Amino acid sequence: MKKIIYILLFCLVPAGHSLAEIQCNQFEIILYSRVWRVTSYFVQDDLIINPNKDWEMLEPEGIAYKAGFVYASGDREQWSSGSRLAIYTWQNNVLSYSGYKQMPNTSPDWWGPDGLTFNLSGDVNSYGSVANALVSVEADSPSQAGIIDITTGAVSGKKPITLADDITHIANTGQFAAIADGNEISTVTIYDKMLDIAESNFPVIDGSRGIASLSSDFGEWMSGDTVSGGGFLITSAQDGINTLVMYDLAGNQVGPQNRLPAVPKARIPLGGGLYLIYPAFGSIEAVAVDQTSKTIFIGDESNAMIHALAFVRLAADFDGDGDVDGADLEILTGQWLLADCSSSAWCSGTDLDRNGKVDFYDYALFAEYWNISEIY
């Protein structure tokens, strides 16, 4: 009888519902004195083949970017078909699901990596540098690294590694950096180019589980500070607070800790006027950067989302013409003392500290940008 009830109930699941990503939020935030447009995609159901039989879910813990494609992975579950690598295109600031590759999904070979990175060095004596190779780490016990063939999903070259929640290849030095959120402290460990020897490590902000390397040019462009040799962009999720922080290769924090907001809430349509409401950011676990288009991709495990943060303009360049001048000051004065700024537009962007009011604090911030110009 119970089986009959289940069959009837499963029949209620609309078999034809969309299995592609759902854009569920779009808003702007300020990071490192620049405006970034956040577009959030709910991706949980993208990997499903048959919604009535297949319980695979994508909750992104690993994310990597290369040449217009975003790759995402999450933990596999032993009873699900699991172990799928999701592939998206990123074109014209739009993320589109384009399919998946099945990785090994039977014990003991199953693979559901927590971290992904490309090694684009071309150095044949470096781990995972061949064409179509995607370096990955699986934080299971024992923790391992493996090389995924992005054309087939096959995994090769497995080797043990100290516990790692994410990994990134450092283009400038040829090394790898792995990040692990331990019980009391989060640590970045620098490995040699074969991922064999842990050469050094340094502590980072608690709750850190995502890491992406940055070139020195990009790091300096983002932070406005010197980031000699390159740096890291690190995601932290701790006690419901999500943070992006930059470090240099020696482990020195560069610029402020950028707290990511919980609002505006994401709205995931379920049909018939019904929406699932999530915080703007849930638990960010992975990060990748396209330095060419100036886009940051963030994997959000608890929200089952991929967030794309695309650079828009300098925060005080309200008219978006590439400089901060009298025309921007005119826009600021036009919004002066408004007290109902909301996340939809933040009073034409002039509420620079995002406290809902345009006041002297915003004017002080604006003054710091005065006469700065930047070609977009």
Add this chain to the structure above:
Amino acid sequence: MSINQHFFKGEIIMKTLTGLFVCILLAGLVPAASAVTVDLSSPQEGATLAPGDSLELALTVANDSAWLDLAIVMMDVEVTTADPNAPAPGNIPGISHKPVRIWLAPGKSVTRSLELVLPDYKKLPAGEYDVTISVEVLGVISQTQAGDSVSFLMVKE
């Protein structure tokens, strides 16, 4: 067999039966903790709303079992009228609600916020309608199910 032996044997049988009775009684009193449960609530429950208004909902799904479970949550919105002369709209056709899937660790619960923006219901004539939002949860691993609902009044002009 002596009288003492008869008495001793009878005492063992009585103790065994009493023990069995107590076990059966306790088994009946202790709930079988091996299921998914669900609670659907709204601060606007019982309120009067109109098409276009929005309703906040809180959905809590719990796993009382000792195993990880996958909860499949299916929502449904039903519009009914008590007016015997009005056409019974039943469940508005053409609306399919995408299921929500949640992994639940043993003994854990998850609360999700939902919002219902009342559609225009263009096919409905003006009048008062009861709107019921129901939820059905299936525990895929535990092979259990649970349901709950909230209702409110909708006035369509």
